[in-house]
Amino acid sequence: MTGWDDHIAEPLLTAPGDTDGQRIDKASKGLAMGGAALPLLALAACGGGGGGGTSTATPAGSSTPSTPVVVVTPPPTATEASRFLAQATMGATRGLIDAVVSRGYDGWLTDQFGMARATSHYDWLVANDYVKESDRFMVNGYDATLWRQMIVEPDQLRQRVGMALFDIFVVSIDGVTRSWRAISTGSYVDILLDNAFGNYRELMGAVTTSFAMASYLTYFENRKANPTTGTQPDENYARELMQLFTIGLYQLNMDGSLKMNGGQPIETYGQADVSGLARVFTGLIQPNAEDLPPRYRQPLVVNAGMNETGASSFLGTTVSGGGMAAINSALDTIFAHPNVPPFVSKQLIQRLVTSNPSPAYINRVASKFADNGQGVRGDMKAVIRAILLDSEARTLPASGAVGKLREPVIRFTNWARAFGATSPSNAWAIGDTNAATRLSQTKGRSPSVFNFYRPGYTPTGTSLASSGLVAPEFQITNEQTVIGYVNFMYGVIANGIGDVKADYTNILTLAADSKALVDEINLVLAAGQLSSATQAAIRNAVDSVSATATGGPINRVGIAILLTMASPDYLNLR
Known part of the structure; x- marks a missing residue:
C-alpha cells in the first residue's frame, strides 16, 4: 500500500x-x-457471577404450584458473537459471527465438537513432499503446516484449544533431536489436536508416549539405575509432568487458592517423589528401527532391558512390575490428584478468556473437570463448555475490569x-x-x-x-x-x-x-x-x-x- x-x-x-x-x-x-x-495496559480480575435458572416454588399456604418462570435467552448480538469467537477461535470472520448469532453459543460449540478433524499435520507434510531425504535433518514445512491450520481450517475451536494445550504441554522443535524433526513435532501437535475434545487422562498418556516429548524432555531411551556405575534415571519428564502439566508446585483448593499450613503453602511433591516417578519412565523407545517418517508418529514402547521393574514410590503410592502397566498406573495416580482440576482449569481459562479468573469461576470449571455431571473426570468438552459459557466469560466486564x-x-x-x-x-x-x-x-x-x-x-x-x-x-x-x-x-x-x-x-x-x-x-x-x-x-x-x-x-x-x-x-x- x-x-x-x-x-x-x-x-x-x-x-x-x-x-x-x-x-x-x-x-x-x-x-x-x-x-x-x-x-x-492494565488487566484486572473479572467479578464472579452466578448462573440463572427457573423457579417452581410453591407459595406458602397454597396447594397449587406456581407457574414455572420460563427464561428465554436471546440470541447473541453480532458484537457478542465476535467477542465469543475472540476467545474460542484463532480469529473471527464475518461468516463465523453470523453462524454464532444463528446457532447461539451452545449450538455453535456443538457444531464444532461434531466437526471432523482437519488434515493432520503429518498427512499434510507427507502430501506436500516434506519427506525427501534432503528434509531428514531439516525443519522444512513445520511452521507452514501450523500456520495453515490455524488460519484456514474450519475446526477453529479445536485449533484454539489445541494451541492452549500447546502452551501447557510445551515441546519446541528446536529442542527435538534426531532426524525428521518436522514430522515428529508436527505429529506431536496432532496429538494435542486429536485429544483436544477427548479426556485429559488420555491426553496425558498420548503425550507421554510421544517421541517428540520424550526427545524434548530427555527421557527417550531413559535407562533404569545402574548400581555399578551409579547412574540414575533421567528425572526431567517426571518433574515437569507434575510441575507443569498436572498438579503444580503447591496444593490447591478447588477455586485455585493455595492450601496453607502455618501460613505457608503446602508443597505437592518433593525430590523423593520426582526420583520415584522417574523410575517408571524408563525403557521407552521407538517401536522399530527403520528410520523413516512413520516411525516418528508411532507411540513409544517399553524395552524390558532398560525398564525398571522394581517398586517405585511417589505421591503416597507405589507401583511395581514395570512396563506400560506401571506407566499407566502412575498416570492414573497423578490424574486422580485433587490439584489437577483447579490447576489445569485455571490455565485453560487464562489461555482462552482472562488472565485473572475469579476463584468462583475457577471453582465452577474445576468442578466440571472433576465430574462432568455423569461421573466422568477430565472430560474436555465439558471443561471447554464450562469455560466459554460461564457468566464471567460471557458478561462484558464493566469499565476498569x-x-x-x-x-x-x-x-x-x-x-x-x-x-x-x-x-x-x-x-x-x-x-x-x-x-x-x-x-x-x-x-x-x-x-x-x-x-x-x-x-x-x-x-x-x-x-x-x-x-x-x-x-x-x-x-x-x-x-x-x-x-x-x-x-x-x-x-x-x-x-x-x-x-x-x-x-x-x-x-x-x-x-x-x-x-x-x-x-x-x-x-x-x-x-x-x-x-x-x-x-x-x-x-x-x-x-x-x-x-x-x-x-x-x-x-x-x-x-x-x-x-x-x-x-x-x-x-x-x-
Whole structure:
C-alpha cells in the first residue's frame, strides 16, 4: 500500500541512533489512543457471577404450584458473537459471527465438537513432499503446516484449544533431536489436536508416549539405575509432568487458592517423589528401527532391558512390575490428584478468556473437570463448555475490569482470518516469527518448557503487581517487541508475507465511508471493543487520505486495520 508513510509509518519506526526515551516516545505515539499506551495496559480480575435458572416454588399456604418462570435467552448480538469467537477461535470472520448469532453459543460449540478433524499435520507434510531425504535433518514445512491450520481450517475451536494445550504441554522443535524433526513435532501437535475434545487422562498418556516429548524432555531411551556405575534415571519428564502439566508446585483448593499450613503453602511433591516417578519412565523407545517418517508418529514402547521393574514410590503410592502397566498406573495416580482440576482449569481459562479468573469461576470449571455431571473426570468438552459459557466469560466486564492481553500469534491469525488470507502456492511461507522485529512468538518454538510466558507472571513495578494480578503475555512485551510487532504488521497488512496475502475486496467497498469502515473492522477484528475516542482517532487518520486519490481506498483500509491492531482497546481482550 503506497501513501501510508505520511500518516502512520513515521511515528512507529525508530532510528538506530534514537535514545531509549525517543524510542519509547515514538512507540507511545504509534500505540496510544486517548492517552493509553501499551506498556501501561492494565488487566484486572473479572467479578464472579452466578448462573440463572427457573423457579417452581410453591407459595406458602397454597396447594397449587406456581407457574414455572420460563427464561428465554436471546440470541447473541453480532458484537457478542465476535467477542465469543475472540476467545474460542484463532480469529473471527464475518461468516463465523453470523453462524454464532444463528446457532447461539451452545449450538455453535456443538457444531464444532461434531466437526471432523482437519488434515493432520503429518498427512499434510507427507502430501506436500516434506519427506525427501534432503528434509531428514531439516525443519522444512513445520511452521507452514501450523500456520495453515490455524488460519484456514474450519475446526477453529479445536485449533484454539489445541494451541492452549500447546502452551501447557510445551515441546519446541528446536529442542527435538534426531532426524525428521518436522514430522515428529508436527505429529506431536496432532496429538494435542486429536485429544483436544477427548479426556485429559488420555491426553496425558498420548503425550507421554510421544517421541517428540520424550526427545524434548530427555527421557527417550531413559535407562533404569545402574548400581555399578551409579547412574540414575533421567528425572526431567517426571518433574515437569507434575510441575507443569498436572498438579503444580503447591496444593490447591478447588477455586485455585493455595492450601496453607502455618501460613505457608503446602508443597505437592518433593525430590523423593520426582526420583520415584522417574523410575517408571524408563525403557521407552521407538517401536522399530527403520528410520523413516512413520516411525516418528508411532507411540513409544517399553524395552524390558532398560525398564525398571522394581517398586517405585511417589505421591503416597507405589507401583511395581514395570512396563506400560506401571506407566499407566502412575498416570492414573497423578490424574486422580485433587490439584489437577483447579490447576489445569485455571490455565485453560487464562489461555482462552482472562488472565485473572475469579476463584468462583475457577471453582465452577474445576468442578466440571472433576465430574462432568455423569461421573466422568477430565472430560474436555465439558471443561471447554464450562469455560466459554460461564457468566464471567460471557458478561462484558464493566469499565476498569478487563480480560487478557492478546498474544502476538493470535493477533496475526486474527488479521489473516478476518481478511481471508490465503497462500496460492500452499507454501504458507510465514516462517519463524520469534524475532523481536516480528511477533516475538511462534507456536512450537518456545525458548523453554515454561513456554514464552508463565501463567503467574506479573510485570514488576506496575499497578498489576501492586494489585496482586498477573499478566502472562507481558513477559514478552516491552518497548522493543511492541515496536517490532507494529512495524511487522505494517508490512504484512500492506504487502502480505511471502505469497500469504489478505483479500480486501469486501472491506474496500466501505473505504469511502470512514465510519462504516471503522465500524466493520471494530466488529470483526476488535470484537466491538474500540472506545469512542479510539474510533474517532482512527476515523480522523483515515479521513486524512482522500478516498478519490490514487491508491486512496486501499490506503484508508490499511490505516484503519493497522491503527486498530495497534490500539490498547484491541490488544487487551476484555
